[in-house]
Amino acid sequence: MPPQAEPRPDDGAPAIETRGLTKRFGARAAIDGVDLLVPRGCAFGFLGPNGAGKTTMIRTLLGLTRASSGSMRMLGVPVPEQRVTALRRVGAIVEEPRFHLHLSGRENLRVVAAARGPEVRSRIEPALARVGLTARGDDRVAKYSMGMRQRLGVARCLLADPLLLILDEPTNGLDPGGILEFRQMIRAMVEQEGRTVFVSSHLLDEVEKTCDAAAIVDRGRVVTQGPVAELAGGGAPGELILGVDDPDRALRMLDGSELIATVRRSDEGLRAVLAAGSEPAAAAARLNAALVGAGIGVMRLEPVRHSLEQRFLEITTRLESAEEGVPA
């Protein structure tokens, strides 16, 4: 295969593309026929419970371990065939960031810069500045907190001037302040610097707050992927919560409406699942008019917001039930 040109920011190729990617350890498939498409210029969450295969996927992409079958491309470049070309513009933290503890932060970056090439050394100071470690750059890493090590790990990634950053559980071990800081850093890299950030996490909240799109992975398989908002909605029927002054009458009335599939009482009031094909905003307006017209006071009428957490639990529960042969 002829060598491919270095990836460019605007070449339009997906950041990551895998087809049928499989990694087996003996009989067990840690990742199993994964088709993944990570678009450029977004924060992409790779979400799954512990042991789902997230780190194995990252290690396979980066060539730290060999795939059993399937194909991969990073920044449009096939790997592992041309991993040197692909990795030139990729930065990664796999599992927790590790360093030579006896060296300073700056010296650790020098070690990696030496391996990346002569032009990279000039990026050490900007990278330290970008993560706010300039003043502590000469301290031995052994004296760094977990948060500082995470930031130094990002600085190490930035030495590649990466088009793609791959961060494996980046908020593990960080305090709430550190998590917030890290989240802001990821968003800035995407929105201000145009980089693609691939974040693996088992924290649903983290992915929902940080990422534009996500894939949900379970037992080595990607079970769904897409924009976070779509995943959270997940094609579930629209739902409304209604607060009224006469719940019994409202319940009878809604039960007979063609706009409503089911309605029930809940702690929050009445919870109505819209009939298939009902557009939530229009249905809400018509229901409000009908209730008010019938003399029922409406204090609350709002759509139910599905969270990625609900969606994730729905999917993983469904998978577990399917494997156990129990109807979900």
Added chain:
Amino acid sequence: MSATVAAQMIGADFLKLRRRRGTLAWALLLAAAPLVIFFAVRAGQYSSAPATHAPPGGTDSYIDALRILAVFFGPLAAILIGADAGAGDSSAGVFRDLVVTGRSRLALFATRVPAAIALSWLVAALGYALVVLGTFAFSAGGGPTPSGAMVLDGLGFTLLSSAVTCAVAVGFSSLTTSKPAALTVLIGWQLVASPILTNISSLGSARELVLREAIDHFSPVGLGDRGGRSGSAVTLGTGTAVIVMACWVLVFGALGAWRTRTMDA
């Protein structure tokens, strides 16, 4: 890989090694302390009974001091440094971060060797400076002192011993990816197994395969015949000694490179 990148990577490996204070301190201690003790004891003996003890300097002391450095303690210092160089990245967990740079694993292995040899040479050179200093500073009695050529030969022998031992240690340590395991095996081999093997006469010419014997062949002062190793009847030709040393370096280098290239990072 361009020469610039290679030089940078060797510099980075050298940085990792020289900043490892514990290893460097032990290496310096091994290279210097026995020599200081040796000359101090000789000086004490001579000053207390000059009639029965030779001066602490001069050619005889030079030969003994060279043996202490080049045959015993210098190689141990080289093993410490080589083991650190071979397993340092894996032990610290940063090997995968170096692999992720896209640099070839063979290059990552290959640059460890010159960096480790450079540091072990610095340590050995410091020890050798002590040998020469003691030899000439304590030769006030007017006895014979080593010639300039012998001093240069001794330096060459010391550096050869350090380099070969260090290169083998880098390869073996890269193979095991464990510094403690590499140190245990290599020091055990150097201090225990090698002397035993070379003194088992029934092994015959197989003893020529012992690395220490091959290195000793290049001693400028016949070290192998001194210091109580009279049981050793191993005599190698120069060609055999070169081949044996090359085989040790190449075999362990190849094993270390293979492991570095194929292991999961």
